[in-house]
Amino acid sequence: MKILNLTQGTPEWHAARSNYFTASEAPAMMGESKYKSRSQLLKEKSTGVAEKVSESKQFLFDKGHAAEASIRPHIELELMDELFPATAVSDCETCLASFDGVTMDESTIWEHKLYSAGLADNVRAGNLEPHYYWQLEHQLLVSGAEKAIFTTSDGTPDACYSMEYVSVPERRAALIAGWQQFAQDLASYQPEAEQLEAVGQAPETLPALRIEVTGMVTASNLKQFHDHAVTVFKGINTELQTDQHFADAEKTVKWCKEVEQRLSAAKDHALSQTQSIDELFRAIDDISEQARGKRLELEKLVKARKTQIRDEIRMTAAESMTKHVDQINQSLGGDVRLPPIPTDFAGAMKNKRTISSLRDAVDTELARAKIEANQVADKIRLNLETLRNETAGFETLFADSQQLVLKESDDLKAVITARIADHKTAEERRQAASTQRENVEQARGAEARSHGAAPRAVPGRDPRPQQEPQFSEYQRGYIDGLKAFAHWKDGTQYVGTSGKTLKQAIQEFIEEPAASNF
Incomplete structure (x- = not known):
């Protein structure tokens, strides 16, 4: 330092x-x-x-x-x-x-x-x-x-x-x-304009509501009506067991609805007799309904706009990450690509209430993901260099480079060493087998030539053209018999080109081997 x-x-x-x-x-x-x-x-x-x-x-x-x-x-x-x-x-x-x-x-x-x-x-x-x-x-x-x-x-x-x-x-x-x-x-940073903390502001305050009501009900049997109605309602049967019970219940439903309508009419009649009170209640109901409607409308708008802003912030970050990954992939030359880099923009935005805190959380997550992508890219570049330097002449053994470049450096070197060693061992075995086949072919050819016969062809190799040797009738009968020996079972007769049977040819050879000149 x-x-x-x-x-x-x-x-x-x-x-x-x-x-x-x-x-x-x-x-x-x-x-x-x-x-x-x-x-x-x-x-x-x-x-x-x-x-x-x-x-x-x-x-x-x-x-x-x-x-x-x-x-x-x-x-x-x-x-x-x-x-x-x-x-x-x-x-x-x-x-x-x-x-x-x-x-x-x-x-x-x-x-x-x-x-x-x-x-x-x-x-x-x-x-x-x-x-x-x-x-x-x-x-x-x-x-x-x-x-x-x-x-x-x-x-x-x-x-x-x-x-x-x-x-x-x-x-x-x-x-x-x-x-x-x-x-x-x-x-590339562009400072944003200074934003003061948002403070909610409601519409202009309404004037204080002042209500004065004078007057009284001059005549009413409401108390007696109320007490009697309550008694009647309590006496209505709600345990429905028989047909009569159901018939009574259906009738009672209609009666209750009529009672509701009569009471509503009585209320409207009473209010109409006091026009000022009627206007008062109607005005209050109207204002209350307008306030409720505007409240519900704004609640929906606020919720929708917040969701929209969150989506915009998340999508902007995702596009920036995609662009960053594309640039890295281009720098890698096209042979390999970055693996998927996980991001959690939605998780970063959890429990954030302000736009500034949302953006800050997402920007931090974006930076984290870019850093991770850069680190992975550096590892890939190092491993690509290792592959180029240590696999010359053995490139076909490493067609899975996309997976290999994601390994740790020491692990990749171990894989390279093992694959090349295995390939060399396999090649040595192949060469040894090929040499062995050639030696066998040469030995058989030499043996055949020493007996005046054509060398036996080695499977998998084209035999070289040889001049057909000349055999006597007796020799050809013997040779035909030997060729057919694999097919001879339990004394089966086989007639060769000489007209002799296999047994005859073998027997004559045993008894007079010198006469065969073979």
Whole structure:
């Protein structure tokens, strides 16, 4: 790493940070920060305008710095080494990291966080959240250190917990790919207009409703009517068992409807006698109905528009991902393609209520998917190079390159070695078998020539033209007998071209072998 001559917290230090990708920004870039979204970080890096630190945040920062300074001697005593604060950039000079402490041999770095019970539990368990380990991965990448000591404390040994963190190769690869994708997004970033938090506004407030009613009912038997009606209703039979019961029930239904109609007419008659009250109730009912209708209409519109916006955000992200994958496939040359890269835009939008939070969640998921696609593409390119370099002359053995390039590098090399070895072994066996067949053919030909007979053809090979040897009648009868021997069973007679039977030919040969001249 290249250590810069900067003091942390100074204006020069803040100015230098704006030109690099920093360790404290790594969690936000990976979409895992507790305090800042990836979209916010893009905007800050693009505009150069950082979020203003509130008084409450500054109080916590100051408290954390005080605890760090207080606990430093205790950590140095445990490490048996001095820790000096430093700010450095990576060899490629795109990433910057500020270290709370670095050992003199630069093999170990130290990061301190203000004590919290939850963080202390994680440290004791040796299981940090992504919000913390992405910062450590970035610091280890920049420093080249072997390990990081992560501490949470309130500045006293009684509330001080530390753990050792070593870089995880998969995380480091993801971090590098993440910053590469972030740089691409930053280059094409177009800041959106500042949007204030939306505050709902209802239509103009209606004037207060003022109602004064004077008057009274001058004559009514409503109390007696009510009591009698209730008694009658209670006495209606609802246990239907017989035909009479059903007939009575049907009659009662009609009677109840007539009662409802008579009561409604009585109510309308009473209201009509007080025109002002009648107008009052009608106006109230009309206003209430219009309010209800508008409410239902707006509820439907709001729900439909929210669904539409969600679909637009999701489809835009999906199109961007498709375009990114197409560009990678073109760069791979067409022989192989990326495998499907899973995305979960719908899941990212769950429990998000505002448009800005929806877009931020989907953009973060999109960035994650692009980073994964870039990593897979890098693996494919490396494996393609391996196939080109190590399979020359054996290309036909690797027609399944689409599957092979997705393997880990060591696994691919093992497959290449095994296939070529198996092929060579099979080829050696084939050559040995071919040589053996030729030797057999030559031996048989030599044997046949020594006896004056034509060499026997080897199956699978075209026999070379040979001059037909001349045999005596006796010799041909013997030869014909031998040819027919496979078909001779239980003394079956076989007549050859000489006119002799097989038994005769064999018997004569046994008794007078010299006479055969064979």
